[in-house]
Amino acid sequence: MEGPRLPLDTDLFWNQGFFDAELEYPVSSERSHFSIRVNVAPELGRRLKLRLEYLPANGRARSYVLPGGSGWIALDPRWHEAAWLFLKAGFTSPFAIDRAAFLLCLIAPFRQFRALLALVAVLTALQALTLTATSLGALAGVRWLAALYDGSVAAVVVLLAIGNLAAPSLRWRLIIGAVIGAIGGFGLGRLLDDAWQFAGTHAGASLVAFNVGAALAEVVSLALAFAVLRWLVDGVLGSSLGVVVISAILGHMGWHWILDGSHELGHQLGHATASELVSVTLWLLPALLAGAAAGFLPKRFDAPPVPSLLAGLLQRMRD
Numbered sequence: 001m002e003g004p005r006l007p008l009d010t011d012l013f014w015n016q017g018f019f020d021a022e023l024e025y026p027v028s029s030e031r032s033h034f035s036i037r038v039n040v041a042p043e044l045g046r047r048l049k050l051r052l053e054y055l056p057a058n059g060r061a062r063s064y065v066l067p068g069g070s071g072w073i074a075l076d077p078r079w080h081e082a083a084w085l086f087l088k089a090g091f092t093s094p095f096a097i098d099r100a101a102f103l104l105c106l107i108a109p110f111r112q113f114r115a116l117l118a119l120v121a122v123l124t125a126l127q128a129l130t131l132t133a134t135s136l137g138a139l140a141g142v143r144w145l146a147a148l149y150d151g152s153v154a155a156v157v158v159l160l161a162i163g164n165l166a167a168p169s170l171r172w173r174l175i176i177g178a179v180i181g182a183i184g185g186f187g188l189g190r191l192l193d194d195a196w197q198f199a200g201t202h203a204g205a206s207l208v209a210f211n212v213g214a215a216l217a218e219v220v221s222l223a224l225a226f227a228v229l230r231w232l233v234d235g236v237l238g239s240s241l242g243v244v245v246i247s248a249i250l251g252h253m254g255w256h257w258i259l260d261g262s263h264e265l266g267h268q269l270g271h272a273t274a275s276e277l278v279s280v281t282l283w284l285l286p287a288l289l290a291g292a293a294a295g296f297l298p299k300r301f302d303a304p305p306v307p308s309l310l311a312g313l314l315q316r317m318r319d
Contacts, residue, residue, distance in 0.1 A: 001020060034074075035074045036075060037073070038068055038073070049068070050068075062197070064197050065197065073198060074198075077198065077200045082202040082209070085206075086205075086206040086209040086210040086213065087209040087210070089195045089213065090209065090213025091216055091217045092217070098157075099153070099184075101157050102157055102180065103221055104229065105157050105161055106176070108247060109243050113222075113226055116222060122178055123177040123178065123180065123184070124214070124215045126178055126182040126185070127188065127214065128211040128215070129185060130182045130184075130185025130284075132207060134185060134192070138283070139186070139189075139276075139279055142272075142276045143268065144268030144276075145186040145187070146186075147268040148183060148186065149184060152180060153180065158258065159176075160173075160176065160250075162251065164246075165248075174294035175291035175292075176291075179288070181287065182284050182287035188214060192207075
């Protein structure tokens with residue numbers, strides 16, 4: 001910016017150079033609250049990124065990578081601004097097709113919302129534990145967590161779909177929900193990493209807000225999925241047939257996800273070190289203990305809430 005001008009006869013093609021600009025703004029006070037809005041070429045979306053270094057009057061420099069169309073971003077956010085930003089990020093993070101398929105398979109045969117709410121509470125609590133561990137750097141450098149999450153969700157969708165056709169049990173759902181909840185925290189950790197730059201000096205409030213947003217999203221997802229399933233299963237297809245149809249469709253999707261993701265997971269685990277495997281196992285230990293505790297629940301938790309396909313066939317054979 002401060003160097004000599006290019007010669008007038010310089011021949012530079014339009015797509016073989018970079019454009020630099022230095023912008024000066026008058027500042028009324030060094031303690032002003034600074035924000036920036038990235039709105040250059042919004043049609044490019046997240047493909048366009050602005051690298052920004054912000055040097056506050058008192059404090060060390062902070063680096064940002066801002067995607068196009070990100071809206072207003074506070075460079076030195078107050079605690080409530082950081083909390084609101086991370087609350088929104090946490091609330092939108094669980095709404096994905098694989099998580100929706102897992103949730104639908106998990107609750108398809110059950111009719112009591114209260115028991116399912118307890119199931120999601122266990123899942124969310126263990127998810128918050130591993131998500132916090134990931135955000136604090138306890139698993140820094142472990143690159144195969146995303147592949148582990150994708151592969152685990154795909155496999156569990158298939159297993160749940162098969163279980164829905166045979167003997168659905170809330171006891172086993174608690175075990176599966178605990179393990180997938182813990183692994184799901186690893187999956188959400190990559191989303192938190194992208195937003196961590198906007199926390200400023202309020203890392204604690206941002207982490208709590210993200211977890212609260214993710215928990216609210218799980219409850220909202222459960223309520224929506226439960227309402228849709230009850231309408232579809234009870235009002236359109238009937239109890240047994242509805243569970244069979246939904247489980248068959250979701251199980252078919254999960255099987256294709258396994259075929260697509262097994263190679264990537266195997267490749268990633270092939271490069272995993274023994275210390276990484278031990279670290280991940282230790283953070284999954286609370287989920288395994290919570291799942292083991294489900295074995296001491298009353299026997300009524302094993303009763304299938306909707307007559308399974310296998311039970312219906314056996315009953316017809318007896319008749």
